[in-house]
Amino acid sequence: MVTDQGGGFSDADGGPIRHIPVLLQEVLASLDPGPGKIILDGTFGAGGYTAALLDAGADVIALDRDPAAIAAGQAMVDARGGHLTLVHSQFSGLAAHAPEGGLDGIVLDIGVSSMQIDEADRGFSFQRKGPLDMRMSSTGVSAADVVNRAKVSDLTRIFGFLGEEPQSGRIARAIEKRRLEEPFVTTRDLAGLIEVVTPRKMKDKIHPATRVFQALRIFVNDELGELAKALFAAERSLKPGGRLTVVTFHSLEDRIVKKFFQDRSGKASGSRHMPLAHERAATFAPVGKAMVTSSEEEADRNPRARSAKMRVGARTAVPPEADDLSIFDLPNLASLGKMGA
Template sequence: MVTNPGEATTEPEGGPVRHIPVLLAEVLEALVPEPGKVILDGTFGAGGYTTAILDAGADVVALDRDPTAIASGQALVAQYSGRLSLVRSQFSKLADHAPEGGLDGVVLDIGVSSMQIDEAERGFSFQKNGPLDMRMSKHGVSAADVVNHAKVSDLTRIFGFLGEEKQPGRIARAIEKRRASEAFATTRELANLIETVNPRKAKDKIHPATRVFQALRIFVNDELGELAQALFAAERALKPGGRLVVVTFHSLEDRIVKQFFADRSGKASGSRHLPMVEAKAAIFQPIGRSMISASEAEAEINPRARSAKLRAGIRSDAPPRSADMSIFDLPDLASLAKMGA
């Protein structure tokens, strides 16, 4: 998988990027794949992690909700006959695909794949003009539906929270004005409007539309909700001693993973203003440092690794807890169901 296409504040989205697995050595060190183990790769993409895990001797169950990724991975299934199971599924449902005895490891690489970015017809990139789509599964409400039908207040919240856009209201109002006479249909139409509202300055490292495109993609695919549910699913699916490894590229994603591991650490919590909350049994013990980032050498070879962060933990034998979304403190955003054309 590749970093979010307009993500962060380093690389602009849309250029052709050869797929290079991020933090691969660190992921393998945390997972410890070896013969006899079954590891689930919840974000198959171009198969970078899966191939390395198979080469290390473990068997793999790999998931992806993109039918294109599933089709592209069939050659790998044949190559590792019997050792790779490739399933079209959201990674939030990974527990449904775990073997009866549980998993020895789960790895999640959060983001959108380079294959998706490079396909103009998928609508992820504004540097390649195509339909304003952004649906990883190719089903459901598209980015065009959101842009053309969402309330201005909802667009403002989506751009501001999910994209960390500094001018969300101005952009939302400009969208409302334009769509009243002509609906948005392509990525370039939206990007051009945003650049008109928020012109690019010489010092800017990214295109003015980058954060809005990021926000739309995260919203359309419910990426934060999917990640949160995937963490709960991994908690249920891992056997004692199993390892959960998550690589994120965006601060919102990393915050969710950090909060999850903190909540499952078993430490008592509280503050000087509130009584201590009784400690619960630890469900995960951290592996090494709490967070690992890419080295300068890797970031130079693979620019999209600059924002990558890895967090990992080892599953204890404590029973799983309830999937309580309140631990992530995510805001209520608009409903996708109300935005279909």
Template sequence: MTGPKEIMVPEAQADKLTPHADTQAGASEHEDYSRHIPVMLEEVVSALQPEAGKLYVDGTFGAGGYTKRILKTGAEVLAIDRDPNAIAAGQAVVAEYQGRLRLVQARFSQMEDVLSDVQPDGVVLDIGVSSMQIDEADRGFSFQKDGPLDMRMSSQGLSAADVVNQYKMGDLARIFNFLSEERHAGRIARMIEKRRESEPFNRTRDLANAIEMLVGRHPKDRIHPATRVFQALRIYVNDELGELARALIAAERSLKPGGRLVVVTFHSLEDRIVKRFFADRAGGGGGSRHLPEAHMRHGSFAPAVKGAVGASEEEAERNPRARSAKLRAGIRTEYPPLKADYSIFGLPTLPVLPETDNAKRKSS
């Protein structure tokens, strides 16, 4: 990367967040086992309705759980992942389903370019960090195992260490507040600014321990005191919310009439973006049935499911990662895509500083 990227974050009055289970330091062995299980697989298949001979986009390939299930129906899949490790690991799946799976390293917001004017019959997105990324200590997504403070899904651009060691105290506090509603955001940011003067933060457990020493931890606390900070840094470093907003617009432009868009989210920031998108794309006249017909908008999506669908009690018990999952889905109508108005997502821009020379060297 050669310059600062624009990061979009939710408004300060956002509802309370549900921390992603994979970021918690106290995960059990049962949760470790669960990480490779595709979340809400049956619900995804039901909403997507894949058929033999049709083309589907898996915008978040990860370990390939959704992709492999779709391929078993006889369908074709274009799978996308920004993580080069996921692309490398997925080559075995490409070989197994020779001719019906294309695996591309890209951001899911780039699906229009990857598709090259081909209209898919469905798009599925599983938002957030993947199980493999969490499991690899060297990626720095979790403090369960000590590793470099990285968190970059694509291994390019600013790392979490760059942000923690270079950003001003006020910007760090805003990141922690906006992206995870960390109630100690200001205190943690001040601590970081003071500590890094003598010793920078380069390891995950170093940062987690420093936050725990500052904030304290009650034995009955459900999550580690550093969980929300790590979540905020990960979302920020990877521009996850901006990527999601752009991916929804890209899916709207790409899908053929009758095509289905299925999105699985894991915390309220993501879910609210998807909810607002489908509500806006339902058409109508801004909520007034008294407007003249000429002022009514035709919707680009019709609902495929009612509201948000959660995981079953059985799955939530078996796989803790599924407890916060929500699925929303829509069916593409015959009407043209609506204007790409990103204001519908309620995502103001969070100020960012230019990349450091260190970050530029890492991304070159």
């Protein structure tokens, strides 16, 4: 997702930005690519990280769930003489594409790409009229399906948790009233309603539809669940010493990555209500600062970098632990009522 400082949003969610890899030098330093190394880029996008990793001499396996990104990347595959393998896949399934001996590094840049935002017919932007879609893979339930068919209580939860929208209930009720008269079809249908229900105040830095559009996109693509599963898959796929580098743009995503590395650090945990848990052997060791952010210079040059946060861990020789989604304290959004309910 494209986000901004402070609360984590920017009107860049609604307008075009030329794709520039965020924290590129920091990502390269964390992965230390070179000849003989195999690195997986789980979010190929426009190929910014992949191209830099290849330039440094590494072989790259790049994944993307968006068929348009895979098609656009074929020219890079052809130009790189067998050093790049491009796969149409969600990054939660990255373990299936790792070599038998394990990976030397994995990089994940979480969120929607600026290319997708720029394409009106993908329905990601509230400033570009297009179908209310938002599906990265172009399959499954669309944003229009959710808006037109989900219960008001479910919409309130989606907007409130995934978008951190303080007016979630008010917007959900307005959507219910409007869709009884006419269904939502385009991005401007929804954005226009939100602009009326929660008009933008002079002091607001973001458009009133930003949080709702973000929430719908995260829900439609199960972005938080995908990230959690990808972290477990990375633990199974990295060789000892291999690096996992994750760049996030929103507090919900960063919280998941932070909790994962904390849980896998081997430190005992507990609370005043529960006894101290037994210490476990660490499957990941911290690398550098706990969190790296962009410089002022990069943020000025690339607005997308303003809220970027990078966390890095090095895989130890300890066997991977079992997948346990409970460590993330995520609400069970999969339990929401069916779209036809």
